[in-house]
Amino acid sequence: MNWLDSVLEILKYTIPIAVVFAFIYFILNNYLEENFKLRSLDLKLQNQQSITPVRMQAYERVVVYLERIAVSNMIMRIHKTGMSSKLLHAEMIKSIRSEYDHNIAQQIYMSNAAWELVKSAKEEMIKLVNTAAHKVNDNADGVELCKVLLDVTMNVEKLPTQIALDYVKKEIRQSF
Numbered sequence: 063m064n065w066l067d068s069v070l071e072i073l074k075y076t077i078p079i080a081v082v083f084a085f086i087y088f089i090l091n092n093y094l095e096e097n098f099k100l101r102s103l104d105l106k107l108q109n110q111q112s113i114t115p116v117r118m119q120a121y122e123r124v125v126v127y128l129e130r131i132a133v134s135n136m137i138m139r140i141h142k143t144g145m146s147s148k149l150l151h152a153e154m155i156k157s158i159r160s161e162y163d164h165n166i167a168q169q170i171y172m173s174n175a176a177w178e179l180v181k182s183a184k185e186e187m188i189k190l191v192n193t194a195a196h197k198v199n200d201n202a203d204g205v206e207l208c209k210v211l212l213d214v215t216m217n218v219e220k221l222p223t224q225i226a227l228d229y230v231k232k233e234i235r236q237s238f
Contacts, residue, residue, distance in 0.1 A: 113171075120171035121234050124180055127165045128227045131158050131187050133215045137208050145204035151195035158187055176233050179226035186222035190214060 129135055140153045162184045169177040194210040215221060 117171040120168040128223045132223045133211050147198045147202040147207035148200045150204035150207050154191045179229050183222040183226040
């Protein structure tokens with residue numbers, strides 16, 4: 063036997079081993095990739111199941127905020143008999159800002175566009191209350207401010223709170 067026969071004898075054993083090893087490697091690699099994909103998908107579903115209720119609560123809180131800063135709701139909630147327009151004005155602005163501050167973390171769970179509309183609604187409602195307050199004498203009764211606010215809102219086609227509310231509701235429907 064010469065060296066060529068020795069090499070052929072070695073190849074007779076190593077080639078089948080190499081083919082079997084390659085086959086096992088590809089099968090095992092595909093199995094591990096599929097297993098990884100399934101685990102990743104399972105993890106995403108678990109995360110989604112735990113985050114979805116929190117996101118829904120965030121949207122609910124923002125909807126409540128937008129409803130609470132609507133002029134008619136603020137009047138019903140804040141105005142007390144005998145309240146001056148100056149005090150009513152201050153309480154309305156305080157309510158809009160404090161409730162916004164209380165709900166500011168909800169932006170984490172909302173789209174940037176939705177949160178920008180919420181912020182814009184807050185600013186526009188503050189402007190609306192300030193504008194109405196400037197039309198009323200500081201010594202006037204709170205009822206006068208309520209009348210001016212209601213008149214101003216009647217002349218607006220769609221209030222900023224309603225625009226934001228419509229967008230948030232649309233986003234909720236698309237997300238869930």
